[in-house]
Amino acid sequence: MTAVQAVLLVLVAAAGSLVALTRDPLRQAMLTGVFGISLALLFLAFQAPDVALSQIGVGGVALPVMILLALAEVRAHERKRDDE
Amino acid sequence: MTRSARMVVFAVSAAGLATLMAVAFAGLPSFGDYSGRYGRIIAQIAIPDRAATNAVTFTAFDVRGVDTMVEEFIVFAAAIAAVALLRHLRGEPEREARPGDVLRPLTSPAVRVMGAALVGPTVVIALNLVAHGAITPGGGFQGGVVLAAGAVILVAAGGRVRLPPDEPPLLAEIVHGAGAAGFVLLGLAGLVFAGAFLDTTWAGHGTPGMLLSAGSIPLLNVATGLEVSGALIVIAAEFLEQEMLAMEPESS
């Protein structure tokens, strides 16, 4: 169990660093999904299935989708402006 | 500040914060050694006091139910805020959806088929999560999130959604308001029938492990499920609508 936790902790730290230090927001959005799911796995290893369930839904689906939608909206707006 | 000055200030401060955290975390119990009495007592009384077999749900919806009520209202306020903030700028020309307009599908056909196939199971899982929150892992928050995820998949996969401009989906808006109101009303029921706000015992005790046990905890979970799913759908719909308005329609 300890080994699993250790591996997941390292994974979470690495994914979190990648999210924070990546410049391109689109790539950041994708990495957020990875980070969110690795957090959920860590919570599972911490014997917190309730939190893990929440985290999968939020970190794995809701957050990335919202960020992608916001980015798409920004890009669409930019395209529209460039056309004019 | 110039960018480099800013980075220097941050680097020095971060080193300070790191030192502080090291000092503070050194005073924590070793990982895996924690045994606080608060959590221990709660785990002991969950079944005898409320017939709740999920100690986390028991904490979130009963012992510390008011925290959850407030958190639910943060979700509620955030959804209202997203709608209020995303309404159109006054100067921006509004594009009415004309008959015959087909909004560009967001995804490929394969994704759409997959999405549609996923919706049924997602909804079943979500309802299951909400219903059994007091018994097994799950509850209003988790179920609400999964339900909303299902709805978003459906919308994103469907592609051809046509939302009337300026009108967020009325149903989701009503659902999330009703969920928020429901939680407070259940709290008031506790005050009226059991003498304390958010007291859950008025709805009966029940047998541990059965669906209808743990007083009004399952009802509070349903209210939360409505609130969370409704709010997330309202938010997603609002972003989707923005995007579609910004997109030029293809003539079919």
Added chain:
Amino acid sequence: MTVLTYGVAGWLFLVGLAGIVRSNNVIGVVICLGVVQSSTYVLLLAIGYRTGAKAPILADIPTGTPVVDPVVQALTLTDVVVEATVTAVLLALAVQAHKRFGSLDPDAMTRMRG
């Protein structure tokens, strides 16, 4: 293990802040805020963890089995969902700001200064 766990919590906090400070994109700032917040989840759950104890789902285990702390889990559980919606508010602000300023660079949004 103690050092690793709490170290990761502290690291996420600082690396998220670093991301915010050096970001040139408001949406990136919002994403990094999520990283900062995740450090609080890791810290809370790590504090409540007990080696060898079970998850606090009492239906599956005999009475009296040691369980990990349910309180920190309840605190974290609700926070996770709240994070999503607060992020939505920030994203909404960012989208509107982009329409106004034509840029997502926070350094370009300085109507108010001095």
Added chain:
Amino acid sequence: MNALAPLIVAVPMLTAALIAVAGRVVGARLAGVLALGATLGCAGLLVAVLVRLHGRIEPVWIGGWHPRDGVALGVSFTLDPLGVGLALFIAVLMALALVYGRGSLDPEPPHVHVLALVFLAGMVGFCLSGDLFNLFVFFELMSVSAFALTAIDVDEGAALEGSLNFAVTNTIGSFLAVIGIALVYARTGALNIAQAGHVFDHGHVDGLVAVALAFIACGFLVKAAVVPFHFWLADAYAVAPAAICIVLAGAMSELGVLGIVRVVFGVFGGPVAAHAEAVRTVLVVAGLATAVLGAVMAYAQDHLKRMLAFVTIGHVGLFLAGVAMLSSAGVGAIAVYVVADGCAKAALFACVGIVQRRLGHVSISALRGAGRDLRWTGAAFVLAAIVSIGLPATGPFLGKALLDDALIHGVGSWAVAIAVGASALTGAVLLSAASCVFLGRGRDEPGAPEYEPLTEPQPSTPVTMWAPVAVLLAAAIAIGVIPGVRHAAHVAGAQATAHGTIVHTVLGDTRAPAVHGSLPAPPAHDWLLSLLTVAIAFALAAYMLRHQRRPLHALRALHSGRVGDYVALLCAGAALFGGAFTLALH
């Protein structure tokens, strides 16, 4: 028995949810009436609770979860005169703001009303809560609704920018607070303020305790906008609608100071009392630095609302200095000062809102002389300014006199000198701005823009806008002469700082002792000092009107409006406070 206390938050919350469900059906007008009704209902409940409290402390256990064997399980609202009184003040301010905003806030669909009610519930709950994590969730609730209310006018680019800076910095502050709360929980196994405080009374004080104190305090100091956490406030208050500013400037910043009270007398009462001298130094330096910086930056502004925002920052610094005395008299003084000064500041913001409506502009140099016809507004603005400096016999005078007393006893007269200087400068800034806008006096600024309305000027001021100004001014003045105010302040200060009483009342189920007596009436030298401050303010204002404004480039450049800068400085502040508290509790 105050079992009905949870209704204080439940009523606005339920009304907000119902408006959201039925808002499109009932229409904006009815929604506005409902919101005002719920706010007044909340205020009425607070009056009832305050009366039945009889000046004591009383826990209300939500869900009926009374402590078992001395262990608090549920969440308590720990009602005390300070918290309930402040909550009542907030509810009244919100009612006035709703009346004031009737004409100016766009109510269709009624999102503003929903958010305002949720905002109210968050602030009031924060005042009442006796549980550390519950305090935090109410704090978050008020933050989220405040971000949205600040940016509710999405047509303003500056509003979006101000709200983003507000949201990012305050959210980081609240994460710092969560880390502190997690540390407290790990050490004490408790989240209830009294319970955690009880454990800290007997435990040893190490780095964990000091950092926990520092991080939680930083979370609240960000909200209070204490240097160097203050940057967001100027950006946000300058752009929020005037009706919202009434509540933001009148009450929200002050709640950060209340949070500090809960921390230093509740949770960490024991360790702080053992190292009172050092903690006092840390907090009083922060408070006075904030007071001076607020006054100086207000002087540098040309934007009326941004100027008032810096005035707000300066006053919060004085409030923090009062709490820093770590005495019953200090907190009692602040109780009076916060309410009286809050009324005066809210009146100032309301006047600027009227100027904005009538003249379509808020830049002082552009408005020079444009306000000559707004006699009543000008008179109200000047009166509010003089009152807020501490005109004798008014509310702020009483608060400030009591504060000066506490400062002299706590740290010495040098602190009073700084406080007087900051007040005089703030007052001078307000007076010179007023004589420029309403009388056309003042220097010719090179490159001052010609007056040209940015928004369509309205020909009249509706009664819903000027009546709240009148009420606020009357209240600010009346607080100075109402009998019983000094007694109430004494009780509020004594109970909020009585660490032992809080612990025993909450955990032991014993009835808290009543407090008798009253803070002393301001002696003659306070009257003289106050008159002197007003005189200095007038003299300084006259000087400012004759001379070019100093540019203060370096200081202003720090207030860059860039969120990255603000976050870097926030980290610096957190590291500084953390280091200072670690040394202080060593």
